[in-house]
Amino acid sequence: MTLTPLNAVLFGVVLLLVVGFYGLLITRNLIKIVLVLQILVKAVVVALVLGGKASGNLGLGQSLAATVIVADTIVAVVALALAVQVRRRVGTLDLAKISSLRG
Amino acid sequence: MAAILIGLVIGLPWLGAIVIWRTTDDTPHLQHTLAVAFSIAAGLASLALIRFSSAETAISIPMGRYFGDLTFTADGLAVTLTAIACVIGSLAVIFSVDYMHGEGQLGRYYSFVLLFIGAMTGLLLSGNLLFMFFFWEITALCSYALISFYNDDPKAVAGGIKALIITQVGGVGLLAGALTTYSALGSYQVSDLIARAGTIPAGLLAVIAFGFLLAAAAKSAQFPFHTWLPDAMEAPTPISALIHAATMVNAGVYLLARFYPAFEHVPGWTMSVLMVGLITAFIAAVSALIATDLKRTLAYSTVSQLGYMVYAIGAGGVFASQFHLLSHAVFKALLFLAAGSVIHSIGTRDMRRMGGLGKRMPFVRNMFIVGALALAGVPILNGFWSKELILEVGLQGSPIWAYGLMLLGAGLTAFYTFRMVWLVFFGAERDQLHVHNAGSAMKVALGILAAGTFVTWLFFGGLNGLLASTLPFHEIEHESLMELVTAIPSAPATWLALLVVALGAGVSWVRVRGLRLFGGGWLDLLVETSFGFDSLNQTIAKGVNKLAGRLSFTQTGVLSWNVVGILGALLVVLIFLVWSA
Amino acid sequence: MTETFYYIVLGLGASFCAYRAMISKHILPSTLYLAGVSALVTITLYLLGAYEVAVIELSVGAGLVTVLLVYALSVIGEDVVDPTSIIPKPLAFLLVAGIGGLAIWMAYPLVIHPNANGEVLLANVLWKQRALDVWVQVALIFSGVMGVLGLLSEKVHPQGQETQIHEVQAVREEHGIAIQIEQELHV
Numbered sequence: 001m002t003l004t005p006l007n008a009v010l011f012g013v014v015l016l017l018v019v020g021f022y023g024l025l026i027t028r029n030l031i032k033i034v035l036v037l038q039i040l041v042k043a044v045v046v047a048l049v050l051g052g053k054a055s056g057n058l059g060l061g062q063s064l065a066a067t068v069i070v071a072d073t074i075v076a077v078v079a080l081a082l083a084v085q086v087r088r089r090v091g092t093l094d095l096a097k098i099s100s101l102r103g
Numbered sequence: 104m105a106a107i108l109i110g111l112v113i114g115l116p117w118l119g120a121i122v123i124w125r126t127t128d129d130t131p132h133l134q135h136t137l138a139v140a141f142s143i144a145a146g147l148a149s150l151a152l153i154r155f156s157s158a159e160t161a162i163s164i165p166m167g168r169y170f171g172d173l174t175f176t177a178d179g180l181a182v183t184l185t186a187i188a189c190v191i192g193s194l195a196v197i198f199s200v201d202y203m204h205g206e207g208q209l210g211r212y213y214s215f216v217l218l219f220i221g222a223m224t225g226l227l228l229s230g231n232l233l234f235m236f237f238f239w240e241i242t243a244l245c246s247y248a249l250i251s252f253y254n255d256d257p258k259a260v261a262g263g264i265k266a267l268i269i270t271q272v273g274g275v276g277l278l279a280g281a282l283t284t285y286s287a288l289g290s291y292q293v294s295d296l297i298a299r300a301g302t303i304p305a306g307l308l309a310v311i312a313f314g315f316l317l318a319a320a321a322k323s324a325q326f327p328f329h330t331w332l333p334d335a336m337e338a339p340t341p342i343s344a345l346i347h348a349a350t351m352v353n354a355g356v357y358l359l360a361r362f363y364p365a366f367e368h369v370p371g372w373t374m375s376v377l378m379v380g381l382i383t384a385f386i387a388a389v390s391a392l393i394a395t396d397l398k399r400t401l402a403y404s405t406v407s408q409l410g411y412m413v414y415a416i417g418a419g420g421v422f423a424s425q426f427h428l429l430s431h432a433v434f435k436a437l438l439f440l441a442a443g444s445v446i447h448s449i450g451t452r453d454m455r456r457m458g459g460l461g462k463r464m465p466f467v468r469n470m471f472i473v474g475a476l477a478l479a480g481v482p483i484l485n486g487f488w489s490k491e492l493i494l495e496v497g498l499q500g501s502p503i504w505a506y507g508l509m510l511l512g513a514g515l516t517a518f519y520t521f522r523m524v525w526l527v528f529f530g531a532e533r534d535q536l537h538v539h540n541a542g543s544a545m546k547v548a549l550g551i552l553a554a555g556t557f558v559t560w561l562f563f564g565g566l567n568g569l570l571a572s573t574l575p576f577h578e579i580e581h582e583s584l585m586e587l588v589t590a591i592p593s594a595p596a597t598w599l600a601l602l603v604v605a606l607g608a609g610v611s612w613v614r615v616r617g618l619r620l621f622g623g624g625w626l627d628l629l630v631e632t633s634f635g636f637d638s639l640n641q642t643i644a645k646g647v648n649k650l651a652g653r654l655s656f657t658q659t660g661v662l663s664w665n666v667v668g669i670l671g672a673l674l675v676v677l678i679f680l681v682w683s684a
Numbered sequence: 685m686t687e688t689f690y691y692i693v694l695g696l697g698a699s700f701c702a703y704r705a706m707i708s709k710h711i712l713p714s715t716l717y718l719a720g721v722s723a724l725v726t727i728t729l730y731l732l733g734a735y736e737v738a739v740i741e742l743s744v745g746a747g748l749v750t751v752l753l754v755y756a757l758s759v760i761g762e763d764v765v766d767p768t769s770i771i772p773k774p775l776a777f778l779l780v781a782g783i784g785g786l787a788i789w790m791a792y793p794l795v796i797h798p799n800a801n802g803e804v805l806l807a808n809v810l811w812k813q814r815a816l817d818v819w820v821q822v823a824l825i826f827s828g829v830m831g832v833l834g835l836l837s838e839k840v841h842p843q844g845q846e847t848q849i850h851e852v853q854a855v856r857e858e859h860g861i862a863i864q865i866e867q868e869l870h871v
Contacts (some may be wrong), residue, residue, distance in 0.1 A: 006796060010788070010792065012691060014784050015695055016699055023705075026771065027706065029763070035711075035718055036706060039705065046732075049737060053798045054798060059805055066740055067817045069745075070821045093765060663770040663771050
């Protein structure tokens with residue numbers, strides 16, 4: 001089984017995704033969650049460009065990737081603002097203690 | 104022209120709903136005026152539409168690949184029911200001017216009433232199954248909102264939710280039928296379903312047929328979904344007259360009548376329809392015998408008469424059912440509105456506290472008696488002609504025992520009707536009640552409806568011609584009014600039915616004069632739980648609540664478990680995709 | 685062949701940095717590792733031929749996000765949270781391995797060779813064909829600005845933070861007692 005360059009990129013993307021998902025499940029710190037989301041975003045960006053390259057429409061792939069970067073950075077900003085407010089009002093960033101939506 | 108009128112008939116009530124929504128509740132006079140104006144305009148448009156009805160599609164708007172075309176067809180069936188809905192709607196709104204005088208939140212009331220009228224006409228005129236479902240759901244929403252109009256009263260709220268849940272279960276049947284039609288035929292158009300029903304594989308056609316039967320039974324409060332209509336009587340009486348007697352509950356009968364040619368050859372369908380109608384008519388009539396709440400009696404009576412209509416469709420008499428639908432809408436609305444006058448003036452619905460009101464409310468008494476005579480099937484009034492037509496159709500198209508039970512039901516109808524009349528308007532006064540006679544708006548509405556009960560049967564020929572010419576698949580025979588007038592009085596079945604009716608009236612006279620209210624014991628218990636079905640409803644509701652309580656442990660509130668849920672779902676989707684590839 | 689080798693090295697390096705970012709106990713090292721991931725991803729994008737996006741990725745991922753995280757950290761203060769995870773690790777591992785495996789299984793046949801027909805200029809796509817996206821991004825940036833304002837607002841004194849925690853706990857106790865009383869009354 002020969003490994004073409006694009007296959008190699010695919011493996012890298014899936015590996016990043018796997019690490020990102022695992023981190024999302026494991027971590028207990030609200031700010032770490034924002035961080036892990038950023039890892040996932042990078043994986044998605046590479047995946048979009050990869051898809052563009054494989055289907056020949058690199059311009060479309062890049063344009064979508066740029067949109068995703070902008071959108072997910074805004075998500076990171078808003079999520080961090082929320083995390084700061086949570087820290088100020090509840091007093092902790094531990095996910096196990098932030099469970100007022102219980103039941 | 105038909106297209107413009109259709110647009111007016113649906114758009115005017117909706118425009119009125121929006122306009123009244125924007126008015127504030129400190130201008131009740133303006134709200135009353137606007138509501139009456141818009142509903143009368145819609146009523147006139149619907150009457151004008153009768154002139155232009157045809158079997159062709161009047162409006163067709165392409166809505167993209169996945170929804171088909173949004174079509175409206177003004178054929179005879181749709182136009183008749185639209186006229187009923189809009190005209191009786193306007194009469195109910197006129198009645199509301201007096202009935203809801205001084206009530207709070209009129210804006211909410213009138214907006215929902217007008218929204219309902221528009222949605223009902225949309226449902227009737229729609230030629231696209233998916234949009235028919237859409238309008239169906241809007242009418243269910245308005246019905247819920249209006250039943251729970253007095254939302255401080257827990258009984259009203261409970262009644263509204265019960266009606267909503269049960270009619271939604273029926274809506275699932277309609278949606279399933281619509282989607283199955285699309286998957287079998289590639290089109291949502293009603294005309295396609297009726298024309299090409301023969302090309303659908305038998306299993307799928309059975310799914311569609313029984314799905315529609317489910318929807319119709321739930322909407323028209325037929326067995327086994329008959330429990331919601333009596334509880335829906337917590338609504339203000341004009342709403343009971345409009346939605347739960349003359350309009351929304353007819354949607355189920357309309358559905359069955361519309362799709363009869365498509366489903367009549369599905370094995371077991373016509374027999375199921377017949378049985379559903381029969382059982383409903385009978386058990387509702389029995390329940391009405393011992394009910395003590397005036398509106399509840401009328402509700403049971405509505406369910407029973409709808410059972411007659413469904414029975415007629417099952418026996419093959421689509422035209423007979425529509426004729427009875429027309430008569431029933433008029434006299435039942437009359438009865439409800441008259442009852443509303445009584446309830447509004449004395450403040451209670453309990454018949455055990457009424458009595459002898461006829462002397463103090465003569466006009467209402469007379470109107471109520473006219474409606475009662477029509478309900479019982481006394482000659483000359485419209486109820487007589489249509490009920491006899493149904494019984495005749497039943498004699499030809501259904502087993503003899505079914506016919507016999509329906510005949511007995513006619514007798515029971517007469518019994519409980521006269522019992523009701525006697526308990527409310529005659530006899531000695533059983534309680535000290537303050538009585539004032541009906542207001543002028545009420546009188547206008549009642550008078551028009553009473554005149555209608557004398558007159559609507561004369562439209563037999565016109566209705567027959569309309570339906571026969573615009574419904575190509577229904578195979579309705581052309582009959583004229585003269586044929587009706589000569590055929591029915593000469594049929595021996597008619598005299599048999601009249602005998603049973605007289606018997607029922609006589610028995611009621613005897614028993615009720617002695618004030619034996621014919622209840623007690625096992626019959627009471629049976630009716631209380633709606634022949635077991637209300638307890639079934641309660642059990643289901645309790646079971647669902649308990650299950651939800653037990654499952655609440657899944658809502659941990661911790662983000663990590665929610666992420667597990669998301670990723671688990673992703674895994675399931677991926678497995679599904681890989682497996683099916 | 686060397687191209688494949690580069691991609692493999694870059695992929696492994698990015699994953700390693702991501703793993704370290706996830707694992708480390710303090711936020712500051714995680715942020716630096718994230719910047720590393722960003723840099724390696726940028727190189728990958730450059731090699732794939734997406735030059736514009738590579739630049740955007742570098743400046744946003746390695747620059748903006750790092751600054752953002754460091755600023756949020758400075759506002760909150762380092763909070764060492766118990767590192768044991770709430771979800772049992774085997775469950776997480778299985779879930780994630782399943783997803784990864786299936787993703788590769790499905791996507792593998794689709795990305796084998798680059799297709800070179802109908803190349804459209806990025807400028808063309810971005811500003812003409814997907815012009816709606818640009819408007820969406822503008823709206824998003826506005827909401828992001830408001831988010832930053834939320835980040836900057838309400839600077840509370842360190843003592844104020846402690847009293848807030850105490851107040852919150854006191855309110856919770858009261859609520860708990862109130863519920864108990866209510867239950868007793870019902871019973």
